[in-house]
Amino acid sequence: MKFPYGLANFEKIISEEYFYVDRTAKIRQIEDIGSTLLFLRPRRFGKSLLLSMLENYYDVKKAPQFEQLFGHLAIGKNPTAKHNQYLILKWNFSAVMTHGTEAELKQVLHNHLNGCVNEFALWYQDILPHQIEIHHEDSILSFNHVLSVARMTPYKVYLLIDEYDNFANEVLMAGESDSKTRYENLIQGEGMLKTIFKAVKAGLEGRGLDRVFITGVSPVVMSDLTSGFNVARNIYLEPEFNDLCGFWEAEVAEVLQQVAAECQLSAEQANEALMMMRTFYNGYSFSYDQKGLIYNPTLTLYFLEHFQKGCGYPRNILDTNLSMDRGKIAYVAALPHGNQVVTQALDETQPLAIAELANRFGVTEMLRAGHDATFMVSLLYYFGVLTLTPERTELGDLILRIPNLVIRKLYVEQIAESLLPDFTSKEQANRVTRVFYQTGDLQPLCDFIEQSHFKVFDNRDYRWTNELVFKTLFLTLLFNDTFYIMDSEMSLQRDYADLVMIVRPDMRQFQLLDFLIEFKYVALGEHKLDGEQVREMSLKELKALKPVKKKIAEAKKKLVGYRQTLESAYGARLRLHTYCVVSVGYDRLVWVKV
Secondary structure (H helix, E strand, C coil), rough: EEECCCCCCHHHHHHHCCCCCCCCCCHHHHHHCCCCEEEECCCCHHHHHHHHHHHHHHHHHHHHHHHHHHHHCCHHHHCCCCCCCEEEEEEEHHHHHCCCHHHHHHHHHHHHHHHHHHHHHHHHHCCCCCCCCCCCHHHHHHHHHHHHHHHHCCCCCEEEEEECHHHHHHHHCCCCCCCCHHHHHHCCCCCCCHHHHHHHHHCCCCCCCCEEEEEEEEHHHHHCCCCCCCCCCEEECHHCCCCCCEHHHHHHHHHHHHHHHHCCHHHHHHHHHHHHHHHCCECCCCCCCCCCEECCCHHHHHHHHHHHHHHCCCCCCCCCHHHHHHHHHHHHCCCCCEEEEEEECCCCCHHHCCCCCCCCCCCCHHHCCCCCCHHHHHHHCCCCCCCCEEECCCCCCCEEEECCHHHHHHHHHHHHHHHHHHHHHHHHHHHHHHHHHHHHCHHHHHHHHHHHHHHHCHHHHHHHHHHHHHHHHHHHHHHHCEEEEEEEEEEEECCCEECCCCCCCHHHHCCEEEEEEEEEEEEHHCCCCCCHHHCCCCCHHHHHCCCHHHHHHHHHHHHHHHHHHHHHHHHHHEEEEEEEEEECCCCCCEECCC
16 A cells, blocks of 8 residues: 655556545535635645646546546546536646745746646647747736637636645745735735736636636635635535545544554554544544544645554654644734733633634734734634634634644644743753653652743733643643653543643653643632742642642542543553642642642
């Protein structure tokens, strides 16, 4: 079995017998729902392969290969009348350079579109009755000539646009002083991008362009294009397309069983691997009417390829091609109040909730000084670092959560970067956490947090202080997906444990301990304590304080039940150390081993 990691060429995948999850039955639904469609998914979620599938299905020149490519797939057994009936024109804005002056950016766009027109002319030269004129300084004229010549054939044009928003988003989010101006000049008024989409709209008005399928990450650019291109139907929230890109768990489990058999692994080992994949890669939903959760396809293929080659898990569970998505979280964190949204996303007990996803926001909203939670949460959803859940608040608001552990890592890294900005503090944090992983001694870690983290907080932070704040401090320091399957708010006995760190199955051969930690917070003002007084106390005196003793007792009661559940699930292999940690204001940490 060959896994097409990094491949988006449908013909190559099918012809060379790579692993392929059949989504061709969706072609009929795509045809029926509309002729001009916008489909959004996060980066590296299979959008380019989807367009390649459509290209191979509809291209008139691929008709001789139809049986070879589609005969064994769902649509090949029941094809639509439109298969192999189009001239395919493709644009891919992810291939366009995003740096330079406004004039340079415009020329780069012209060059890309003209290059696509040239490919079209060469591919269909035996079908087209006239040579297509390419205007190097005006690709819109080139595009219009494509439509004019196509109208002289029996066929119409199907336009496929990949990553329609990549070019503009990269310009917008570059953080350069003139980014806003450059973006506005491209997208507004008679800007280049707006002119392009106006030409597409005109082409749909009986001028030879019959269908358009557009993919992207967010609706930001489309919002700014509205007056120039208001004909696209948004299908990215339609329940029937929830799995258009991505895998169901049953599909992942089936192929995983095959790989496990090749590796001569037991059924228990195969189930362990599936549990790993579920924890790190599953959890996405792209529909209000949720029918199930989807696996990230790129990460799934990354894992399966490593698992097959080495019969073991990849050491780095996060594919480096997706690590750049942390920049999207950083973008939101840098907005006013954005850091609070990013931190709250880590709190499973009080998840982020909004009335509706924002879908009509453009550059003005992206760049204005203040943003509400709806804007920021929606943006995190489109970036693929939050996902919809079937849950609703008492008022019916949508609840969004971090989809899985690999995305949680990106949040943790973003917060850690702000808390540990310099090399020395990072190295010191690394030393104390590694001591804890091996010995279970929590005191050096608590000392480090008191000395390096607590001092950066001031009275403003007490307005929203709770267990989440200092629990997040521990999470940012302890998070290590190379060693652990770890999660905040793991569900145990229909309740939530604060932090569970279970050694990965492939790492149990090393000297690593499992951990279960419950966090509590004692507010100074509520108990007539002050920071100076608390800082002078010994650990013994702090533990003797009535409010601290009460919090420890509450935690112990929960931890006994949590521990029993974990030991029942993992058995004798578990080397579990259980703790209660109490933060007394933002001054001292008290811990006990339970």
